[in-house]
Amino acid sequence: MKFKVLLILFFSFSLQISHASEDCMSNLSIFAEYYKVKNYDSAYEPWMKVRQECPKINAAVYSYGKRMLEHFIKNSDGDQKVAYQNDLIKLYDEWLVNFPLVKGRNITGEIMSNKAQALLENKxxxxxxxxxxxxxxxxxxxASFDDPKPLYSYFKTYFELYKENSEGVTLSKVFDKYEDISERFEEVIDGYAKQLGVILKKEESGQQLSSREKSLKRAYGINSNASVTYLNNLNAIIAKESTCENLIPLYRKNLDENKTDPVWLNRAASRMDSKDCSDDPLFVELVELLHNLNPSANSAYYLGLLNDKKGNINEALKFYNESIELETDNIKKARILYKIASKFKKTNQFSKSRNYARKALEYQPSMGAAYLLISNLYASSANNCGNSQFEKRAVYWLAAKEARKAANVDASIKKTAVRTAESYEGRAPSKTDIFTEGNAGQVIRFNCWIGQSVTVPSL
Known part of the structure; x- marks a missing residue:
């Protein structure tokens, strides 16, 4: 008898689970369909049922729910708005419990950073x-804390605490935090550059991109552009504090306790270099300590920089090339090559500058800045190339072509690159000039350092 009762109870319980499961799947489907057409009001009730009754059924409960609540917050006011705001924070906590992994990848950092961003935006x-x-x-x-807006807010919040004289928040710690977060930004940007580079190389080889690859190219460009924008904003925040007047005494004060820390030495040298403080003797000390402690691509680059400043060109080139050889990551290698190209441009060594810029593009095809640098080199040489005024101005066609390449591969500088191309095209010979010269379709060869040719456009 007891067995029969237990059997009945078992089947009854199983039936309830089955019905509950069916209800969950049904409500999940209903809310998802409403969500896709942005009918959030109709999606809300079935979504809440799924959220409460079967919170582990699908990650969409949280990713879709987040966007729905953000919509309700934006379009409500008063107590209702506050209720939605608090529910969004509650949703993040539920997300952490029920779906901290997506396809085996930990997204705890992403969820928690988005929660922090929501706390900030909703006060x-x-x-x-x-x-x-x-x-x-x-x-x-x-690893999953890679959204540029929360990354930026992370540092901005800390910087504001420093400005408010919060206990324990010192300028030294602000610089440490800045270096750490800016390095994370660079990792994220480099990741997009690597993914974009694969697609660009395929495109440059003449192969047709699939519709998925075209979509990915656009997505990588947009995401990279957003990350670059927020990194620039981050740099703007720290700019007033990271002057040579502040950096040199601060690093001098902390040098003794950090002289065996390669990470600290590298960051200090990098910051001094980027802020043009490398003429100070402290920079020499930092570089020598770093290279003796841990010879690396960065330390070799800084030694090249020091020799460059002394006029030891051959010695500088030796260290620059050593820096490139020591670096194993292609994106970082491209960054070093671009730095070297920029240094040669400043000293009017245009041919060497272009060579290093081209090498940078071999390792990072999406580095639009390298194309822009070459474009500028050509434009700067217009008066020194060509045998006639027409030929001199024809150099701007080459300059514009390189700028257009920059716009095509790098969304973060597309507007600048397009403006640059249009400016150079405006300086090139006009249709009237071409008609007057009667040389449409002819090839002009430049025998100066540029060593390139350009075809005069047909009328």
């Missing part, structure tokens, strides 16, 4: 609480 916590949430996200799961 639901104190600045120190918001910073601590960002900091916990970063220390717990740095």
């Amino acid at each position: 639901l916590a104190s600045k120190i609480e918001i910073f601590n949430t960002f900091d916990m996200a970063y220390s717990t799961d740095r």
